Amino acid sequence: MKENSVEEYQELDKINLAKELTEQGILIFCKNLVKNYEIGDFIVKAVDNVSLDVNDGEFVVIEGPSGAGKTTLLNLIGGLDSPNSGTIYNQGVKITDMDQESLALFRLINSGFIFQNYNLISTLTAEENIMFPMNLSGMKFEEQRSHAVKLLKKMRLGDRREHLPFQLSAGEQQRVAIARALANNPPIILADEPTANLDKKTSLFIRDLFKELKSSEKTIIIATHDDDLIALADRIISFDEGKIVEEKQQPN
Numbered sequence: 545m546k547e548n549s550v551e552e553y554q555e556l557d558k559i560n561l562a563k564e565l566t567e568q569g570i571l572i573f574c575k576n577l578v579k580n581y582e583i584g585d586f587i588v589k590a591v592d593n594v595s596l597d598v599n600d601g602e603f604v605v606i607e608g609p610s611g612a613g614k615t616t617l618l619n620l621i622g623g624l625d626s627p628n629s630g631t632i633y634n635q636g637v638k639i640t641d642m643d644q645e646s647l648a649l650f651r652l653i654n655s656g657f658i659f660q661n662y663n664l665i666s667t668l669t670a671e672e673n674i675m676f677p678m679n680l681s682g683m684k685f686e687e688q689r690s691h692a693v694k695l696l697k698k699m700r701l702g703d704r705r706e707h708l709p710f711q712l713s714a715g716e717q718q719r720v721a722i723a724r725a726l727a728n729n730p731p732i733i734l735a736d737e738p739t740a741n742l743d744k745k746t747s748l749f750i751r752d753l754f755k756e757l758k759s760s761e762k763t764i765i766i767a768t769h770d771d772d773l774i775a776l777a778d779r780i781i782s783f784d785e786g787k788i789v790e791e792k793q794q795p796n
């Protein structure tokens with residue numbers, strides 16, 4: 545009988561694990577993640593040997609003090625950054641093995657990101673910012689535009705199509721950013737303190753959007769201190785010094 549090479553065994557392991565995760569409804573699987581930042585001789589362990597599973601359709605909140613490593617963890621899970629070591633499967637795909645180009649394509653379709661500082665493209669209008677990910681995914685121009693208009697209306701920004709980011713308030717910019725994150729209808733939404741810099745009214749509007757996303761069975765991971773968002777969570781993970789220090793299930 546032919547002996548498998550080490551690479552073939554690794555490939556078989558990968559396929560078996562992916563199958564097992566899918567059968568168990570685990571959408572995100574992180575094992576022994578480490579992310580260090582080196583500044584001169586000093587090493588910051590931003591994510592320190594973290595293992596974490598997230599189920600399909602689960603709403604997870606990550607809370608913890610500033611500097612705990614929440615942003616770093618979200619960026620690793622979403623494939624915006626790579627760990628020093630450890631493994632991540634996202635929807636049965638081992639993203640820690642992917643090259644940058646494949647990862648960019650995978651992110652485009654599979655995860656919507658919402659950032660604390662909105663990260664809109666400053667030279668594009670509200671409508672163009674929302675069209676951008678649809679354009680990258682190859683959607684027809686007119687379809688991109690009509691979908692962007694629909695999303696803008698949903699965000700109550702129907703009359704802000706031609707505005708550039710600097711002509712929008714903070715709350716309006718974040719609503720454009722949320723529309724952009726939803727543009728390709730990704731199964732996973734990752735949000736990093738999405739209401740941290742916003743007024744109460746906008747925060748509650750965003751809370752209601754997340755409530756709707758939850759009932760449409762999206763998988764949601766949010767780093768936040770916002771009690772209104774925390775109230776929606778199925779599970780609350782407390783994070784400190786790069787580690788999970790507590791996990792609580794929350795009845796909903």
Ligand SMILES: Nc1ncnc2c1ncn2[C@@H]1O[C@H](COP(=O)(O)OP(=O)(O)O)[C@@H](O)[C@H]1O
Pocket residue numbers: 581582583588589590608609610611612613614615616617
């Ligand atoms: N690009 C970077 N270079 C160096 N250190 C960083 C970088 N990003 C984050 N850190 C450090 O990693 C730690 C975790 O940061 P971060 O993930 O932003 O935490 P949080 O989002 O919980 O506030 C902090 O100590 C921070 O200073």
Ligand SMILES: [Mg+2]
Pocket residue numbers: 614615616736
């Ligand atoms: Mg952060």
